[in-house]
Amino acid sequence: MKRLTYILLAATLAALLLAACAPAGEGKVSGVPEECKADGSCAVIKPGQTIKIGMGAPMTGDNAAFGQDISQAAKIAVQDAGEFNGFVFELIAEDDGGTPEGGAAVANKLVADPTVVAIAGHIFSGATLSAMPIYEAANIPMMSPSATVPDLTKKGSPVFNRCVFTDAAQGKFAAEYLYNTLKITKLAIVHDGQAYGQGLATVVQDIFTSLGGTVVSFNAVTPGESDYSAVLADIASKKPQALYFGGYTSEGVVIVNQMKQSGLEGVIFFGDDGTFGQDFLDRTGANGEGAYSTSLIPPASDARTAFDAAYLENYGQPAGKLSPYSWTAYDSAAVLIKVIKDVALYSSDGNLYIPRAELVAAVRAVKDYQGLSGTITCDEIGECSASGPVFNVVKDGKWVEAPK
Amino acid sequence: MPKPIGPARRIKPYQVIQAVLGAGFAGYLLWRLYQVFIAAPEYGADTWARFLITGAILGGVYALIAIGYTLVYGILRMINFAHGDIMMLGAFGGYFVLETTRSIPIGSSNFSDAYPVWSVLAAFLAGVAVATVSGYFLERIAYRPLRGAPRLVPLISAIGASIFLENAAQLLFGAQRRDYANPAVLTRGEGWTLAIGGTDVILPYTGVLTFVLSILLMLALYALVMRTRLGRSMRAVAENKQVAALMGIDVDGVISRTFIISGALAGAAGVMWGLHLGLVYHFVGFIPGIKAFTAAVLGGIGSVPGAMLGGLFLGLVESLGPAVLGINFQLKDVIAFGILVLVLIFRPTGIVGEVLTEEKV
Numbered sequence A: 001m002k003r004l005t006y007i008l009l010a011a012t013l014a015a016l017l018l019a020a021c022a023p024a025g026e027g028k029v030s031g032v033p034e035e036c037k038a039d040g041s042c043a044v045i046k047p048g049q050t051i052k053i054g055m056g057a058p059m060t061g062d063n064a065a066f067g068q069d070i071s072q073a074a075k076i077a078v079q080d081a082g083e084f085n086g087f088v089f090e091l092i093a094e095d096d097g098g099t100p101e102g103g104a105a106v107a108n109k110l111v112a113d114p115t116v117v118a119i120a121g122h123i124f125s126g127a128t129l130s131a132m133p134i135y136e137a138a139n140i141p142m143m144s145p146s147a148t149v150p151d152l153t154k155k156g157s158p159v160f161n162r163c164v165f166t167d168a169a170q171g172k173f174a175a176e177y178l179y180n181t182l183k184i185t186k187l188a189i190v191h192d193g194q195a196y197g198q199g200l201a202t203v204v205q206d207i208f209t210s211l212g213g214t215v216v217s218f219n220a221v222t223p224g225e226s227d228y229s230a231v232l233a234d235i236a237s238k239k240p241q242a243l244y245f246g247g248y249t250s251e252g253v254v255i256v257n258q259m260k261q262s263g264l265e266g267v268i269f270f271g272d273d274g275t276f277g278q279d280f281l282d283r284t285g286a287n288g289e290g291a292y293s294t295s296l297i298p299p300a301s302d303a304r305t306a307f308d309a310a311y312l313e314n315y316g317q318p319a320g321k322l323s324p325y326s327w328t329a330y331d332s333a334a335v336l337i338k339v340i341k342d343v344a345l346y347s348s349d350g351n352l353y354i355p356r357a358e359l360v361a362a363v364r365a366v367k368d369y370q371g372l373s374g375t376i377t378c379d380e381i382g383e384c385s386a387s388g389p390v391f392n393v394v395k396d397g398k399w400v401e402a403p404k
Numbered sequence B: 001m002p003k004p005i006g007p008a009r010r011i012k013p014y015q016v017i018q019a020v021l022g023a024g025f026a027g028y029l030l031w032r033l034y035q036v037f038i039a040a041p042e043y044g045a046d047t048w049a050r051f052l053i054t055g056a057i058l059g060g061v062y063a064l065i066a067i068g069y070t071l072v073y074g075i076l077r078m079i080n081f082a083h084g085d086i087m088m089l090g091a092f093g094g095y096f097v098l099e100t101t102r103s104i105p106i107g108s109s110n111f112s113d114a115y116p117v118w119s120v121l122a123a124f125l126a127g128v129a130v131a132t133v134s135g136y137f138l139e140r141i142a143y144r145p146l147r148g149a150p151r152l153v154p155l156i157s158a159i160g161a162s163i164f165l166e167n168a169a170q171l172l173f174g175a176q177r178r179d180y181a182n183p184a185v186l187t188r189g190e191g192w193t194l195a196i197g198g199t200d201v202i203l204p205y206t207g208v209l210t211f212v213l214s215i216l217l218m219l220a221l222y223a224l225v226m227r228t229r230l231g232r233s234m235r236a237v238a239e240n241k242q243v244a245a246l247m248g249i250d251v252d253g254v255i256s257r258t259f260i261i262s263g264a265l266a267g268a269a270g271v272m273w274g275l276h277l278g279l280v281y282h283f284v285g286f287i288p289g290i291k292a293f294t295a296a297v298l299g300g301i302g303s304v305p306g307a308m309l310g311g312l313f314l315g316l317v318e319s320l321g322p323a324v325l326g327i328n329f330q331l332k333d334v335i336a337f338g339i340l341v342l343v344l345i346f347r348p349t350g351i352v353g354e355v356l357t358e359e360k361v
Helices: A002-021 A064-081 A100-111 A125-138 A150-154 A167-181 A195-211 A229-236 A249-258 A278-288 A302-315 A326-343 A356-364 B013-039 B045-076 B083-103 B116-146 B152-173 B205-227 B229-239 B241-246 B251-277 B286-299 B304-325 B329-346 B354-360
Strands: A042-045 A051-057 A087-095 A116-119 A186-191 A214-220 A242-246 A268-270 A292-295 A352-355 A369-371 A374-376 A390-395 A398-401 B191-196 B199-204
Touching: A051 A064, A051 A100, A051 A125, A051 A326, A064 A087, A064 A302, A064 A326, A087 A100, A087 A326, A100 A116, A100 A125, A116 A326, A116 A356, A125 A150, A167 A195, A167 A242, A186 A195, A186 A229, A195 A214, A195 A242, A214 A229, A214 B329, A229 A249, A229 B045, A229 B304, A229 B329, A242 A249, A249 A268, A249 A278, A268 A292, A278 A390, A302 A326, A326 A352, A326 A356, A326 A369, A352 A356, B013 B304, B013 B329, B045 B083, B045 B191, B045 B199, B045 B205, B045 B229, B045 B251, B045 B286, B045 B304, B083 B116, B083 B152, B083 B251, B083 B286, B116 B152, B116 B251, B191 B205, B199 B205, B205 B229, B205 B251, B205 B304, B229 B241, B229 B251, B241 B251, B286 B304, B286 B329, B304 B329
Parallel strands: A051 A087, A051 A116, A186 A214, A186 A242, A242 A268
Antiparallel strands: A042 A352, A292 A390, A369 A374, A390 A398, B191 B199
């Protein structure tokens, strides 16, 4: 942490020096730009100030790990952004506790600072929802790395965007993968009867049917039980080629372990991101071989390798350990920084002018940005994760990326 | 019992409702049976065989746990809600023994795989010992001080004991779910292959072990209650504590022993649960406990054969019910509890509980 402070300090000093040395008249514009004449229409960053990116995250309490991880990953993006016309970026991560009231409080605090230009967050959907109208009034764009409640983008907010896929997107991609890539035509679906699992299962059912496949069985199990062999025998009588499961590891493991004895030997198990992880491997052993699952961990790339190394070096533990959102967190800050750089006007008076309304529009217009988590292209409602999830398959007792 | 003397019996309104309801359900059931077996068979013989195997094994475990409820109820007229948690402790006892035997290397193998019979036997002994001791202390600490208190008081104490045991287990062993390390020959999911209707149906070794062992334990218990001196004193205490005490029976001693026996059965059930289903964590006793309680009421609480029948019946209904009625398996508990309601409407004393209960009342 100390090191980071030094880096920031050094960068700030360098920025000061450069700003002081920068000869007047070298900026893009001279004087106050036209679009910034109106009061409050632009963020004005004076020499010596930083371009601030805000974040509302749970930094204390039960979910502190999420806030810690996401803010750490976003800080790496800020470091990587380097210097821009003598200015540096800074991440201001405020503790919103992940709650709606905390979200509104943090939003009010952040909009009060005239040098906060964009928000990489918030982290939890509830906090995001209460913060949205406040940023909307202040013309500050948001890019959440982790708020996945589908409704958030349906509120009609021009400022809210996210670069994480929602449950609805996950279900859609899973159904397409099953039908197009694995060539499954007869699918059985099981869920755990809870909001997350049942929601996913319903999406998969709808999309899979619309693609032309047949859902031979749609069933639910009671969470917490340790014997699902009766329902599995029922499913086996319908002769599916694959079984999609919407739910968490606890129940998924029981299902995988009982598939053989229930007559589902050789049927592909396909789980969601709630069944991904080491625990699944440990507890299914040989039974888990060939099972599929979904994850936020991006496909291997040079950029990801570099990020993973930087994260490990800075924080002493691997990315993705504290929360699965490390990579989208980096992307959310990085894409905001890129758009800010595009929109910002460096003036001959030494100030950096960032037109707020243009920034909001530019974030919504992001297209084909190559992030760690895949391609980021925002649609008209602010869903920016265009690549969807990564599917994994168990091979020799390890999760490996499934072929596309 | 003399027949009531008086005017000719009149049919009461509730009896009419009972008859209509009964006829309705019976008719629906017959129609469904006709549908699934003759008109439009949805499942092949292999699937029915799988349902039967699943139901019978689960039913055996339910029955074994239900006996613990019934024994205690018969004697103390209270529901020992912590019984499922005693089972959980037994399951943990067996778990740690199997983990230990697995960690002892013998050549290239380990003790557990080399001597599976001894390992499993040791697991059962440990599970039974842990559950027995817990059962004994449960009675001494949570119930004995409340002897003679109104009936609700020990019930609340039982619920408290249940919560205490669950949380104590979580603190001791952690909240993570653990998997039973079975000896290689008893690998879960492996078993004899039966060719039924042209398809292979697996009859799991662990399931057969569970079923046979629970039947044997139930027969042994029945012999104990019916044939031994202890059994006779238990029955005497169940009939009437005061009179039994006057006859020279050590009532507290008998109650203690009843808890020891019911704890031992729960411990055995816990280890079987672990061996067959493979899952053990601090909350694992809750659902089987509730189900076994239902089974005990279904069979007629207070009656040992009733608990056996009720357990097997409940297990089979859970696995066959949704298939016969053609509804989602998520509703299996609704069917199980629906049948409980029906039984309570038509035979409030349970399937075989009538005679016994009338004598006691």
